[in-house]
Amino acid sequence: MKKSKLIIASAAMVLVLGGGILWASDHADAPNTKGKTTDITDLYVFQGANTNDLVFVGNVQGLLSPTATQTAAFDENTLIEFKIDNNGDNVEDLVIQCVYKGGKMYIYGPVKPSQTGTSSTIVGTASVVVPVTAYGASTPVTVTSSTGIMAFAGPRDDPFFFDLDQYHKIIAGTAPGFNNPGHDTFAGTNVMSVVVEVPKSLLNSTGKMGVWLRTAQKN
Amino acid sequence: MKRNLYTIIGLCALTVMLGACHKDKQTTPSDPNTGETFSVTGDQVGRPGIATVFIAAADKDNFNATIPSMMNAAYGAKIQTQLTALNPGYTTNLLGLSAAQFTGVLATDVLNVSTTGTTTYYDGTNVLTGRKLTDDVIDVSLILIFGGPTNAANPTLTSDHVDANDKAFLTAFPYEAAPW
Numbered sequence A: 001m002k003k004s005k006l007i008i009a010s011a012a013m014v015l016v017l018g019g020g021i022l023w024a025s026d027h028a029d030a031p032n033t034k035g036k037t038t039d040i041t042d043l044y045v046f047q048g049a050n051t052n053d054l055v056f057v058g059n060v061q062g063l064l065s066p067t068a069t070q071t072a073a074f075d076e077n078t079l080i081e082f083k084i085d086n087n088g089d090n091v092e093d094l095v096i097q098c099v100y101k102g103g104k105m106y107i108y109g110p111v112k113p114s115q116t117g118t119s120s121t122i123v124g125t126a127s128v129v130v131p132v133t134a135y136g137a138s139t140p141v142t143v144t145s146s147t148g149i150m151a152f153a154g155p156r157d158d159p160f161f162f163d164l165d166q167y168h169k170i171i172a173g174t175a176p177g178f179n180n181p182g183h184d185t186f187a188g189t190n191v192m193s194v195v196v197e198v199p200k201s202l203l204n205s206t207g208k209m210g211v212w213l214r215t216a217q218k219n
Numbered sequence B: 001m002k003r004n005l006y007t008i009i010g011l012c013a014l015t016v017m018l019g020a021c022h023k024d025k026q027t028t029p030s031d032p033n034t035g036e037t038f039s040v041t042g043d044q045v046g047r048p049g050i051a052t053v054f055i056a057a058a059d060k061d062n063f064n065a066t067i068p069s070m071m072n073a074a075y076g077a078k079i080q081t082q083l084t085a086l087n088p089g090y091t092t093n094l095l096g097l098s099a100a101q102f103t104g105v106l107a108t109d110v111l112n113v114s115t116t117g118t119t120t121y122y123d124g125t126n127v128l129t130g131r132k133l134t135d136d137v138i139d140v141s142l143i144l145i146f147g148g149p150t151n152a153a154n155p156t157l158t159s160d161h162v163d164a165n166d167k168a169f170l171t172a173f174p175y176e177a178a179p180w
Helices: A002-017 A066-071 A164-172 B002-026 B050-054 B057-064 B068-086 B099-107 B137-146
Strands: A040-047 A053-064 A078-085 A094-101 A104-111 A128-131 A150-157 A190-199 A208-218 B037-045 B111-114
Touching: A040 A208, A040 B037, A040 B111, A053 A066, A053 A078, A053 A150, A053 A208, A066 A190, A078 B037, A094 A190, A104 A150, A104 A190, A128 A150, B037 B050, B037 B057, B050 B057, B050 B068, B057 B068, B068 B099, B068 B137
Parallel strands: none
Antiparallel strands: A040 A053, A053 A190, A078 A094, A078 A208, A094 A104, A104 A128, A150 A190, A208 B037, A208 B111
16 A cells, blocks of 8 residues: 555656656666665765864655655665765775664664775664654654764655756757756755764864765665 | 474474575675675766766677776766757857867766865856755756857857756755655
8 A cells, every 4th residue: 555655656756757867866867766765965064063072964765756755765774875985095984884774773872884885884882862753743863873874764865956857858859948046856855864963073084085975774 | 294394394304504604604694795796787886977978889788887987988988979060150158168178077987086175066166066956957058068268158058047956955864865
């Protein structure tokens, strides 16, 4: 029942969005991830309200309508992993690993990975475990670890904004440019979001770092 | 007969429990995920829009499976071709980068982040020091692709005129707005 609803919602979404997405940050970007729990929409990394912290935001499963969000869920088979390079060689020196299990998001690290590259093994025990905030909850559920790591997981408004439809027309040659004002194609849609705020002192940084977000599944 | 059944069920439950305990001892009893391996590539993102704009449809899945340190060698030339196809009049951009130099920045899809100060995609002063929720990354990208050295070129293509999110962000953790 839930699945059929989801399929209807997905089908409706495809109709609304028409002939594919050309530039939606990373929403529904590649054929192998489109419509799956591994599909990343966006990565954000910024200084926290406490400027001693850095905030990592990893969003997946984009373009969720409010109806679709009611049944949207994280996947126990999907790892959401922030990779952090501290020395400019574009190879991860630290990882923050997020794994959903039994209604909670388990967050590991920041920790040195057991190996770099495309296969990821969960290192150590969770730094912080946060219950996933339910859709419709009046306040977001957050947990802070003894080491000062804050965590949130659950549905949020998609923070991305873009007049994708008009861009689409420009690329297709049916419009000469953007409209003013434009229209945010992502207005009214949600994502599944993981937010981790980490004291900078735990990031071994010398001032600059490189970050990328990766999803992977169990074999 | 019924009692026998209960005994059998009980024994089975005990066996399962013992089995589970035994397995747990090999890893970490308190953590359900420790040691689990995730080896099937899903998605990968550093900066917004790189894969979507600059990587051809046929390459998108391979790009997601390419580790960042290998991206420039594997995709640099293709990205430069795509850049000059999008903007055939490309000379340099607001950052003073030639097509080859800009491609060098784009090809390794990693988000640069400062751990000592302002974090923004571009705020007029700081360039690529992070990505805030409020950053208009689309306009930044459009300006760098289409705007030329002074952002005077292609004025209808350098802003989508959607300058902010449809909901206000929070000033405190978790910062993102509640869902619709």
